[in-house]
Structures are given as C-alpha cells and as structure tokens.
Amino acid sequence: xxxxxxxxxxxxxxxxxxxGGWQDSHSAIHGADNPDTFHRFRGTDYDGTLGKIDWMxxxxxVTAITSQIVRQERDGRYMSDHDFIWADxxxxxR
Numbered sequence: 879x880x881x882x883x884x885x886x887x888x889x890x891x892x893x894x895x896x897x898g899g900w901q902d903s904h905s906a907i908h909g910a911d912n913p914d915t916f917h918r919f920r921g922t923d924y925d926g927t928l929g930k931i932d933w934m935x936x937x938x939x940v941t942a943i944t945s946q947i948v949r950q951e952r953d954g955r956y957m958s959d960h961d962f963i964w965a966d967x968x969x970x971x972r
Contacts, residue, residue: 886929900935903942903965915961939970
C-alpha cells in the first residue's frame with residue numbers, strides 16, 4: 879500500500895498501519911532513518927521539519943528487498959513538492 883499520507887511516523891494514523899501488521903519498506907531496509915519526503919519544490923534547500931509523509935507499506939507474503947527515496951531535479955526544478963519513493967519487493971507463496 880502506498881500513499882501520500884500527509885503525516886509523519888509519530889502520527890497515530892501511521893501507528894494504525896503498523897499495529898495492523900504493515901511495515902514501511904524504507905524502514906525495513908534502512909532502519910529508523912526516515913528522511914523528509916516533502917520539500918515545497920525546494921529540494922535540500924527546504925528547512926521544514928514535516929518529516930517523512932510519503933509511505934510504502936507491505937505485509938504478509940510481501941517483503942521489501944530494496945527501497946529508496948528519489949531526490950531528482952533538473953535545472954533546479956522538481957517534478958513534485960514531494961520526493962518519490964520506490965521499493966522492490968519479493969512475493970512468497972503461502
């Protein structure tokens with residue numbers, strides 16, 4: 879499950895996912911290091927503290943193999959005010 883949840887990891891909404899057995903792909907690979915994913919089209923120049931608000935969760939027979947937050951710009955322009963996230967996952971049979 880992926881989404882722009884608009885809330886950081888300390889929010890009760892994210893706790894609901896975790897308590898339901900969902901695991902964030904980035905945390906599964908990189909540990910507790912969850913850098914900001916929102917930057918108001920400013921990239922690394924953004925000085926806000928909103929935190930990681932974009933998530934990619936998995937559970938059950940879906941396991942994250944790799945995960946990355948993509949910070950890409952061209953000529954100082956960003957495609958979104960959020961960084962992109964991606965993950966490779968493995969599916970296991972029941």
